[in-house]
Amino acid sequence: MSVLCMLLDKKKQYFSLLADIFNITGHKLLIAFDEEKALELLKVSEPEVIIMPAEDLGFWFKLLEIERYIMPILFVGSYEDAETLAKYGLREVNYEVLPFNPMELLTKLVSLSRDPQDSASLSIIGPINLLIKLLRKGATSALIIEDEEKSCSIYIHKGIIKGCSCGKEELFNLISKDVKIRLDIYQEGKAVNNCMYKDNWEFFSSLVHGYTPPQTVSPPVSRVEETTAPKPALDLSQPIEISHGFFWIGSPQRHGLVQRNAYLRIYEKDNIKVPMLINIGTVQDYVLIRSKLEQVVGTIEAVKAVVVLSSGVDDCSGIVSFLQSNQKAFVITSLSIAQRLRALGIPQARIKAFETFPNKRLRLATGDVLRFIHLPFLPERGSFAVLEESTGFLFTGGFLSSLCIYEDLKPLEDGDPEDVLIYTNLIIPSQDTLNRSLRQVNKEEINAILPMLGNPVYSKDKIREIFDRLESGFLAVPEVIDSQVVLETCNSILAYLRDTLEAQEFQNFLEELGSFVYMEDNKIVESFIDPENIPSLILSLMYAKNITPATIKKAITHFYMAGVSITI
Template sequence: MGVTCLLLDRKKRYHSLLADIFSITGHKLLIALDEAKAFELLRVLPPEVIIMSSEDMDFWFKLLDSEIYIPPFFFVESYEEGDSLKVYGLRELNYMVLPFNPIELLTKVVELSKDSLASSTNLGPMNILLKLLRSKSSSLLKLVTEEGQCTLCIKEGVVEGSECSMDRIRRAFKEATEVETYPYDHSKVNIKHLFKNNWGFISGLLKEELLTEEQVSTAAEEVPTKPALDLTQPIELGDKFYWLGVGDEEGLFQRNSYLRIYERENVKVPILINPGSHEDYPTIRAKLEQIIGTVDALRAAIVLGSNLDECYNALSLLQVNQRLVVITSLGIALKLRTLGIPMGRIKTIESLPNRKLKLATGDVLEFKPANFLPESGSFVMLEENKGRLFSGRLFSSLCLYEEFSPMETANPEDLLLYSLQVIPSRKLAQRAADLLKEGYVEAIFPAIGKPVLGSENVLSLSDKLYRLRTVEESVEFEDEHILEVCQGLLESIKSKATPGELNPFLEELNQYAYIHEGNILESMVSVQNLPNLIIGLMVTKGVRPKLIREAVRYLYMSGLFPITI
C-alpha cells in the first residue's frame, strides 16, 4: 500500500520532481506552496509524513502546537545541518542532504510512515513519541543513554509525566542509544515531574531550540516587511526637498542624507545635507544624479558631524566637483583636514556673520552651535523661512527598516533611547532642549532615523529632553542587582528569539558568563559591564533589531544605561 506525504514547497524547488517519483512508485504526494494550503490539505487528507526544507521548520512547530503529530522529513544543505536535528530527538531518517537520491528519499519516507512501535534506535525518540501521540496510545517510553535512563508515561495520547527532570529528558532525546516502549503501567514509574499538556511537554523539551507557543505566533507576525516607500529611490519630502538616504535592513540605524534645491527665478542652489558614509556613496550619488543630473551641479555639502558615517562622502564629492564647498564648524573642519580635505575648500560657520548664510535665492540658513552634542564642533542648521532644522546624530532615533519612512514622525521613545547614546549629562540634554526653542522649528530632520514633524511634536520633544535621565545620573547599583536585571533580560531574549538567533548568542555569552540551566551564576567580566556586553553580543550575533531595541529599553527602565549599540 502506498504512502501519503505532504510536501510544503514555498520556493517551488521540489514539487515537480517529487510528484513524478511518487506517482511512478505508487505513493501519493499532496503539494502545498504555502502554509495556508498545507493546513487545508491536512484537514482533508492527513498524511503519514510531511516533507519540507529545513528553512520551514517553524511550520512543523506550528503543527505540534496544533496537536498535529506527523513525523517530519527535511531537506538540508549539509550533513552537519542534518546531524544538528538530533537536538529535536530526530535521526537520519528525518533528513536528506541536497542534492538527493530519489530512491533513498522514498526508502526513508516509507520507514518513517510505518506504524510499528518496536524498539528502534534509527527511528529515534521523537518519531516514536509522535506515533504514540497520534494514535492516542497508552505506553511507557524508555530512553536509554550513557547517563542512565528516563521513562515517559503516556496515557491515551497525552504525556503525563516522568521521573526525570526536563533538563535530563532533553539530553536523553538528543543522546538516546536505545528507545523502547512497554505497556502502560503507572505504578512502574516514580513520577516526579508532571506536564500540563502535550505542548507544555514538547515546548519545555525543546526550549533551548524550539520556539514557544507565543514565539511561534510572534515569529509569524514579525516576518520583516519592506517599507511602503521604495527606499532605493529618492523621495520628495516637499518642494525641491528630497531624501537621498540608505536603509539598513539588519540594523536600527536608518541613515539620512537630504538634498535641498533653493530656487528663485533662474537661480538654483542645490545643497547636500549630511553627505553620508563611504559605503553609502554609490547609492547617494546615484540618487543625487537622478535629480540634478550631475554632481557638478551641486554647490555645497553641509557636514553636521565629524563621525565617518556623517562626513566621509564630502571627500569623495570634492574630488569629483572642483567647485563644491563644504560648510561645517571649525572643530569639524580640523578633523576633516585629517581626511585630506584642504581648508581652502571649507567654509566654517564661525566665519559667517551671526552664523547665518544668505543664499543668492534669498533663503537664509542659520547655524546653531551644539558643542558636545555629541562631539566638539557639533551644530544644527535651521532654514529660517521653512522652520526645518537639520541635525547630525543629535535628535536621531532608533528605527527598524520595515518601520522607516522619512515622511513619518519618530516615536518619542525611540528618539530618547538613541539620545542616551549621545547625550551624557543633564546639562547637555537641557542645552539640546533649548535649541528647539530658539526660533521657529516646524520639523527636525536628523542624520539617523525618522524626522520629528510638526511644531507640537518638536516642543514635546524639547520638554522630554529637559527631563531626560542621563548616564550622568545613573545609580551605582550593587552587582547583585545588575545580575538580577541581566537575568531578567536573558529570560526575555530566550522567550522571543528564534533558535538561529538564540544559540549563537548564548554560545558566545557563555565565554563571558557561567550560565547553568538558563541562569547566570557568575560573570567572568566586570558585572558593571555585563549589560553592555549583552547588547553588544546581540548585535554581533545577528539577533533581530527589534529584540535589540527591546533589550535597550528594558535596561533603561531598570535603571541601567547601555551606551553601545
C-alpha cells in the same frame, strides 16, 4: 523614603510640573503619555502608585484585571466628582481636586506607600488600598471590614482572594462607607465563605460593576473612506519628495540600528536655483546617494555645497568622493569638524566654517537664510545644527537623532519620541551639556526636525514633547545601581532571546556569554566581571552573533526602560 510612581498623562498637562517636584523631593516618577507606553513600563518596573486624571480610571481597572496591583491617585474636577469614587472603595487619599496642591499630593503619596501601623491609619487608607498592598506582597490574611451594623471578612491566601463572609451587595455597600478595618489571621478551615471567587479579577469586577467607561463618539465614516486602499510602502531605493524642492536621498541599512539620512534641498527664486546636499554618509553610501541626487537634479555638478554635520568616519567619509566628482562645490561645517576633514586630504580652500559667517548666518542668492547653531559635545566638540529661517526646518547631527531599524524608517512620517530619548541617552555626556543646547534651540521656532540618523519629526506637539522630556532630565526611569536588579534585567533579556531565537542559535549565544558569567537554567547566577558591564556585553555578543537589529533594539529599549546603563 523614596516612592516609585507612574504618571499616565494622555493630555500632557501634568508631567512637566510633577517631573520637577519629584526631581527635587527624591521620589521617582515614570511618565507615560498613553496606555501602551504605561504597560511597557510596567513590564520592567513595579510602581506603588499610579497618578492620572479620573477620566482614565478605566485603565486602573484594566491593571487590576491583569493582576497589576497599584494604588491610584486621581485628579478630579470637583469634590462632587471625588464623592463618586467612594463606591469603588477609594478614599480621600486617592484623589486630588484641581487645581491641586503639590505638597498635599506628596503627603498622600507617602501615606499610601507606608505600611499602616494602627487601626486609625488602616481606616484612612481604606479597604481597597489595604487589599492592594496585601496582594502585592502575596500575603495571607483576613481583612475585616465593619460598621455599626455589619461585618465582612475578605480571605486572602498567598496573594489570592479566596472569598468573603458576606454577599457581593453587602460588601459593595460596606466599602463605600467610612468603616473600621482590621487584619486577622486567615485559617482556611475556620473561614466562613459566603461568596467565593475563581480569581482576583472576579472579586474586583463585582465591586466596579457600576463603572461605565466614557463613550467616545466616532465621526461618521464615508463609503469613500471605508474603501480607501492602504498607502503603498515607500520605495527607499528612490528619492522621496518631502515637500517642494526638498528630497530625502538617504542610504538605508537593512542590518543597522541607525539609518543614515541625506537631504537634497533646492532653494529657488525666479530663474535662480541653489541645490545643497545635507549629510553625505560613507564611501559605500555615496554610490546610492549620488544616483538618487542625479535623478532629481540631473548631474552631481549642479550641487553648490554640502553641509557636513559630523566628522565620524561613518558620517562623512563619502565627502572625498563627492568633492572629486564635483570640483566646484564646497563644504560647510564647523571649525572643529573642518580640522578633521583636512586630515582626510580635503583642501582648506574648499571648506567654509560657519563661525566665519556674519552672525553665523548664510544668505543664499535666492534670499533664503540658513542659521547655524553651535551644539558643542552633542556628541562631539564641533556639533551644530542648521535652521532654515523661512520654514523652521532644523537639520541636526547626532542631536535629536533616533534609534531606528530599517523596517521602521519612514522619511515622511513622525518618528517615535521614545526612540529619540533612547538615542540621546546613549550619546550625551551630561544633562548640563544637553540643557545648554536645548536652551539655544528652544529660542527658535522649530517646525520640523530632520536628523542625520533615524526618523524625522514634523509634528510641533511631538517636538515640544521631546524638548520638554529632555529638559526634565527623565530620559529613562531612574538609573539602576543595584547589581542584583541589573542581573535580573539581564535575565529577562535572556528569557526574551530564548523565546525569539532558534534553539541552536540561543545555545551558541549562551556558550559565549558563559565565559563571563555562571549560569543555571539559562539564568545568570553570578558574574565574573563587574555586573554593570554585563548589559553592554550582552549587546556586544548580540552584534557579534548577527542577531537581528529588531531584537537588539528590543533589548536596548528594555535596558533603557529598566534604568540600566549601557554603551553601544
